Amino acid sequence: MKTRIALIAHDKKKDDMIALATEYRDFLATCSLVATGTTGGRLVNEVGLQVERKHSGPFGGDLQIGSLLVEGMIDCVIFLRDPMTPQPHEPDINALVRACDVHNTPCATNMASAHLVLSQLQLRAQP
Numbered sequence: 001m002k003t004r005i006a007l008i009a010h011d012k013k014k015d016d017m018i019a020l021a022t023e024y025r026d027f028l029a030t031c032s033l034v035a036t037g038t039t040g041g042r043l044v045n046e047v048g049l050q051v052e053r054k055h056s057g058p059f060g061g062d063l064q065i066g067s068l069l070v071e072g073m074i075d076c077v078i079f080l081r082d083p084m085t086p087q088p089h090e091p092d093i094n095a096l097v098r099a100c101d102v103h104n105t106p107c108a109t110n111m112a113s114a115h116l117v118l119s120q121l122q123l124r125a126q127p
């Protein structure tokens with residue numbers, strides 16, 4: 001079965017997400033990807049990945065992904081958060097990260113941990 005990965009980035013972290021997805025593009029192309037709206041749009045247009053796009057974060061996208069996760073449909077979350085900018089939907093962000101903890105789902109919230117998680121998943125996916 002394909003690895004199911006959620007990709008989310010706050011605005012000031014979106015360039016990092018594009019760089020990350022470009023680096024791991026070959027592996028990510030073998031995965032089932034879901035993303036919040038704007039992040040997903042950039043991944044499709046700039047990296048050429050196939051991504052299921054949910055609503056934008058402030059409009060409930062984090063909650064939609066959290067719901068999928070609670071249903072057991074997500075194996076890993078890459079959520080590049082911006083710790084320096086207040087977000088109007090902070091409760092939704094906290095709910096998603098909490099759901100990862102409740103369900104013991106890997107959740108990388110910065111580039112260093114995202115690299116560790118993706119490189120490990122990539123390694124495990126090799127025959």
Ligand SMILES: O=C(CO)COP(=O)(O)O
Nearest residue numbers: 036037038039056057058
């Ligand atoms: O706000 C977000 C996550 O909390 C991300 O949403 P977008 O990908 O739509 O910008």
